[in-house]
């Protein structure tokens with residue numbers, strides 16, 4: 001019976017500087033066990049939690065228990081309430097729809113979805129797969145890319161007493177953002193990512209709570225979904241923000257109104273901003289914003305030819321300030337514009353928006369992956385080797401997850 | 412605004428050897444001895460206020476010698492031992508350039524391994540001892556650090572046999588709990604003791620120190636068959652005498668096998684049956700004793716009646732703990748580091 005040796009991770013320096021000579025055993029190299037990155041993360045988290053318990057003088061396991069409780073709650077939201085949420089939105093939209101507001105204008109009927117000119121805007125919540133060409137491409141990309149991005153926090157704007165913008169056709173921003181958020185979550189889940197919704201129901205959540213979800217879950221990305229309202233009623237289109245200062249008074253006003261429910265004081269926001277402006281995160285956020293904005297524009301243009309890309313902008317939104325990962329806020333449509341408002345009433349269009357957001361995430365992830373591959377290819381270290389192994393593992397897993405989903409074997 | 416540089420550090424404070432690995436690629440080891448000159452004369456001869464490592468061991472007759480981490484734990488209630496640990500850490504920080512980096516404004520984020528059985532108070536003492544050397548600190552169980560460094564996180568059993576203790580940790584994809592870990596007092600020091608005891612039985616006048624026994628074990632120790640005859644020269648009744656220590660060495664080293672094998676099997680049978688075979692085939696032998704000739708085979712043999720198993724010897728017994736600590740330090744999220752001041 002022969003025994004092998006486990007190679008120690010490579011070290012950059014050659015001979016260690018020792019006060020006594022070191023005898024080394026000759027080794028036959030076996031590659032290290034391929035371990036899912038999630039295991040590493042979970043184990044590391046256990047060690048950190050134990051230390052936090054000790055520092056806070058709490059019984060061991062307290063921090064982990066808190067964290068698990070939080071995770072269970074979020075899982076319940078995600079899986080248990082997704083449908084309930086949809087029904088809720090559907091009902092509320094149907095209930096709040098006011099046929100008299102119909103302008104009678106026809107939405108351009110490009111492609112396969114219905115022209116809406118009927119006064120009653122029925123939203124069919126039982127139509128999970130709208131008669132729109134689905135974005136197969138997006139899913140394929142996700143399968144093909146090794147996933148450097150895994151946990152994505154989706155933050156449907158507003159909720160509860162805070163309705164957000166409303167106006168045309170009785171549509172409320174809070175209902176639309178939730179619907180799009182749930183659709184996006186499903187899309188990301190299909191692609192093997194772990195989406196987490198900050199809310200899955202019509203509830204009021206403070207901005208610090210939204211931020212906390214993202215930070216506690218150590219999300220890789222944070223995407224806040226909003227619907228714009230612009231003073232110029234003819235203005236339409238999409239715009240995406242990342243955190244940054246703004247000298248545009250309108251943007252500052254907009255940020256102020258989105259921050260209203262924040263619980264952050266203006267001083268808090270300023271202080272946090274100063275800390276974060278210099279952060280590398282900002283550059284990543286900008287790239288994510290760019291990717292999502294381009295995708296929104298490209299994808300939605302097929303259904304909404306007059307759509308305008310209002311661009312990527314930076315503004316001091318509170319949710320973007322306090323999150324610890326690349327974070328963006330997407331204004332996915334303009335509720336102040338009649339045409340867009342009516343498009344928003346169509347499930348298929350909301351699905352398109354979700355698909356476009358997902359596509360933006362996939363593109364960002366692919367680009368990130370490519371960059372990191374380019375970086376690591378000319379650096380030799382054992383860590384890269386491990387990462388490579390993990391990438392393979394995750395990709396397999398993502399694929400099998402998708403297949404499971406397709407087979408309808410959902411837990 | 413530029414962020415200050417972070418230096419990540421993994422430290423293994425061992426009973427017999429302590430080591431450091433840093434994100435700047437530095438690796439240093441020191442034997443865990445600290446000694447203060449006993450009197451004025453000694454201080455004049457040695458020209459130093461304190462000696463660390465091999466220096467301390469070699470000049471031990473002139474020193475108040477401390478091995479502050481008996482059984483891997485910082486000894487309690489002794490200011491001298493607390494001070495000695497600080498001297499060891501200080502030495503490691505100096506030789507690896509971490510102190511200098513810290514003076515230059517870098518934040519030092521370190522992970523330190525302690526034996527699986529270390530209690531809350533032990534950890535608190537360690538935290539206090541580290542103050543002033545590092546900015547942020549995570550304390551983990553030593554075999555866990557080793558497992559993390561080797562990526563043996565799932566269905567693996569790490570057996571870390573050092574000087575003071577043998578630490579066992581079964582990895583099942585979760586942070587090890589008390590049930591996943593065991594500590595035995597049978598390890599390197601215990602073998603040294605056994606060697607002397609056995610030799611003194613047959614040669615009552617034999618005068619050998621525990622340090623000599625340790626050197627014999629390190630150079631000639633073995634388990635199982637050996638064709639070699641081990642003869643050493645040592646004073647008996649004041650006269651240098653050549654003696655054959657082959658049998659004594661074999662007996663002392665082999666005495667380690669039953670308790671270690673028993674603890675291994677005990678841990679393995681406590682996990683879910685469907686995973687036991689995988690764990691048996693993924694035993695990793697770590698620590699300074701691991702490379703001892705014949706040990707891994709003997710442990711494999713002990714598992715044979717239970718379906719057999721595979722024992723791998725981890726490379727680099729000196730730095731595996733510190734390297735694992737460094738890997739943990741570099742993987743820990745920045746936001747968590749902020750919450751863990753030293």
Ligand SMILES: Nc1ncnc2c1ncn2[C@@H]1O[C@H](COP(=O)(O)OP(=O)(O)O)[C@@H](O)[C@H]1O
Nearest residue numbers: 425426427428573574575599600629698699700
């Ligand atoms: N080549 C060797 N063969 C057998 N034992 C050794 C060898 N090298 C070191 N040792 C023993 O290993 C022990 C130290 O192991 P180590 O893992 O460094 O311990 P610790 O972590 O407790 O300081 C000592 O008992 C030492 O004598």
Ligand SMILES: [Mg+2]
Nearest residue numbers: 425573698732
């Ligand atoms: Mg050790």
Ligand SMILES: [Zn+2]
Nearest residue numbers: 157164226227
């Ligand atoms: Zn809004």
